[in-house]
Amino acid sequence: MPLDEARVAEYKARLAEREHTIRESWVRTMEAQLVREKLDHCYEKEGVNHLESCKDLRERYIDMLRDNRVKGYKNVDV
Numbered sequence: 001m002p003l004d005e006a007r008v009a010e011y012k013a014r015l016a017e018r019e020h021t022i023r024e025s026w027v028r029t030m031e032a033q034l035v036r037e038k039l040d041h042c043y044e045k046e047g048v049n050h051l052e053s054c055k056d057l058r059e060r061y062i063d064m065l066r067d068n069r070v071k072g073y074k075n076v077d078v
Contacts, residue, residue: 021071028068035061 039061042054 025069025071028064029070032061032064032068035064 035057039054039057042057043050046053
């Protein structure tokens, strides 16, 4: 019996870790979406000067696109 309880506890811990990883991935993706919305608003507000005025948002959004992708719980090294 203790072996089965240990396996169940290990399985539950693995599922909790998987859920946490996926949740954190989605949070980072939603942060990127919020920055994109701010960038869209800045673009509309600034008009022809948007390249200078929105530069910090644009660079932040590009970095977030590169780093904050939704990843599953399986990590495959390619």
